[in-house]
Amino acid sequence: MQSDPRHPPSTPLLPARRTLVLGAGAVALGASAGCNPFATPTRVTQTVTAAAPPVADPVPTLIATTRLHVVRLANAITADKTLAARLTPLRSDRAAHLTALIAELGRTSPQAAALEKKKPTADAGISVPSGGSIQILAGMRSDAALAQGLFTDAFGLASRYRAALFGPIAACLATHRLVLA
Amino acid sequence: MTSPTSPSTTSPSTPTTAAPSGKLSALTAKALQVALAAEQVAVWAYDLVAAYDPADADEIAVIRAGHLARQGATASLLIKGGASAPGPAPAYSLPMKVTEVVGARALSAVIEGDCAAAWHSVIGTTDSGSLRTIALAGLSDSAVWLTMLRIAAKTIPATVPFPGRG
Secondary structure, X not given: OOXXXXXXXXXXXXXXXXXXXXXXXXXXXXXXXXXXXXXXXXXXXXXXXXXXOOXXXXXXXXXXXXXXXXXXXXXXXXXOHHHHHHHHHHHHHHHHHHHHHHHHHHHHOHHHHHHHHHOOOOOOOOOOOOOXXXXXXXXXXXXXXXXXXXXXXXXXXOOHXXXXXXXXXXXXXXXXXXXXO | OOOOOOOOOOOOOOOOXXXXXXXXXXXXXXXXXXXXXXXXHHHHHHHHHHHHOHHHHHHHHHHHHHHHHHHHHHHXXXXXOOOOOOOOOOOOOOOXXXXXXXXXXXXXXXXXXXXXXXXXXXXXXXXXXXXXHHHXXXXXXXXXXXXXXXXXXXXXXXXXXXXXXX
């Protein structure tokens, strides 16, 4: 059969048009769905939930600071005997704080508390301010203020039990600043 | 509250009623009512202390004013928190006879010890940071005032290691 050249052959061309339309539709649908036919398959999106770091226990820091201040008070008494009557009761208070803090540490970490108990509360190598009684008292007053700030900071975030320990120590340190003024 | 790094020592911290919003728990309200009662006793008793300890009149005036301010702030705190704030009694029975300066100073020690203990109890009843701050200010002020009076009386030691803890 011979085709009429005036009319394009209709039947053979229909599947090609459909294929073209369907192909374009598939690409458009894929693109609207977020699929990129030109993308490489190595890009993978992952959702990672990062856990917050654990809150550091403030007690070891408070113990270290308290121990240092006990030593400095003892060395200040040694350096200037005229301050002994004033500083010895303060040293006793701070030693009591140290004992209480180590006991508190022992509630959650007996091994760490045992190590703390073994550490000394005397060290002649730790210096105190030189220049006389006024300078020594100023140094001890600075220690008390620093410690009061540390305990006050720890107090706000502590458990009720610990807050009931840190609060009185912070209050005691306020009285020390008065005695040292 | 005062700055953690430079807290007041001799002047009382200004009592505040910037309490946690909302209703106080029954436990906290009860502890605050005990603290309020202790402050009311202090305001009343320091008139008597002043009468028998004229040498410490300046310190006693400062201390009494501090207790009076804290009494008002605590009452406001209770009312804002939906609890009752009982008023002061007309008079109180004292744990000791006060007829001279030694007795007056002993009474002031009892007063401040009671106030410190009451505020310490408040600390143990709450997780609220603002309420803890208020309680610590009450505890610290009582500890400092007691030390002021002990220094004035040349009492040794002038400090205690754990104010408010028995």
